Amino acid sequence: MSPARAFLGGCCRLSRATGRRLAPSPGPPLRAGWLRYLSACTGGPGEGDMRRYLSAHYSEARRSINEIIPSIPSNMLNPKAIFSNNEMSLENIEIYGFDYDYTLAFYSKDLHTLIFNTARDLLIHEHRYPNELKSYEYDPNFAIRGLHYDVHKALLMKIDSFHYIQLGTVYRGFEVVPDSEVIEMYQGSHVPLEQMSDFYGKSSEGNTLKQFMDIFSLPEMTLLSCVNDYFLKNNIDYEPVHLYKDVKDAIRDVHVKGLMYRAVEADIGKEGVTHYMI
Structure with missing residues (x-):
């Protein structure tokens, strides 16, 4: 042997x-x-x-x-340098820049409150949502990154890497949806791949299940739940898809129209003290 x-x-x-x-x-x-x-x-x-x-x-x-392979002396490494993960030829590129959000610039949790409040006010003043939404405040402990939002059913939930809904994590507004109701709506707890969104929020069947993956998504998820909660508690009929698009546009305008950045710049000017940047 x-x-x-x-x-x-x-x-x-x-x-x-x-x-x-x-x-x-x-x-x-x-x-x-x-x-x-x-x-x-x-x-x-x-x-x-x-x-x-x-x-x-x-x-x-x-x-x-x-x-x-001799070791690289520590004095040859610049601790303040920017290192790229992928190599790319810059031979024909004249101008390039950086997305500085959470890369070159780090923000405090107060910025999420600013985004939430600004987007909420945009819904009220530009999209003509009820003034009573002013009573809702940002809750930093409500949502986490990676959650999915069912655009058509107005449900926020956690789905694992195998596309199974984690029962007990499905919220309609701020109320937990019973497991039996979730299973009945989705005919089980598994979500087909074609209904899942990609990185850009699109799927083969349209915006069915949007995943919120970046840090800026936290106030958006909370605002969606706040508006849903208000409509449900006041028995107001609404179209979930339109609600999702209005909240999405309001959050987008906070960034695109420069409202957030102007607030950060104004805050920095106060004797060098800032509530929004670390």
């Missing part, structure tokens, strides 16, 4: 019918069996000498690698 077969035979039994590993049979621990296997292959020493043998060869290999 070869050393390898003897080693494997001492560690486990194989089913003759399937070739699959069965429960371990009585025998030495894996580490000891492996050391004996190496010793048998080399015809060399026992366990203690084998440790020294392997350690010596490891040290020699490590020394050789350091000679071939």
Whole structure:
């Protein structure tokens, strides 16, 4: 019997019918069996000498690698430099820049409150939503990144990487939807791939399930839930798709129209103290 077969035979039994590993049979621990296997292959020493043998060869290999690829001195690395993840030729590119949000510029949680309040006011003044929405404030503990929003059903939920809805995480406004109702609506807890949105919020069937993945999405999810909550509590009929688009446009305008950035700049000007940047 070869050393390898003897080693494997001492560690486990194989089913003759399937070739699959069965429960371990009585025998030495894996580490000891492996050391004996190496010793048998080399015809060399026992366990203690084998440790020294392997350690010596490891040290020699490590020394050789350091000679071939010398370590980079720490003083050659600029801790303030910007490193790219992908190489790209800039030969024909004259101008390039950076998206500084959460890269070059880091914001405090107060910025989410600013985005929420500004978008909420845009809904009231530009989209003619009820003034009573002013009573809603931003809750930083309500939503997390990665949640999905069903645009047609106005439901916020958590879906795992296998496209299964995590029961108990489905919210309509600020109310948890019973598991039985969720299963009835979706005919189970699995969501077909064609209904899932991509990175840009689109799917093959349109904006069915939008995933909120960036940090700026937190106030958007909260605002959606606030408006849904208000309409439900006041028995106001509404079209969920239009609501989603209005909130999406309001959040977009906070960025595109420069409302957020003007507020940040004005805040920085107050004796160098800022509530929005870290």
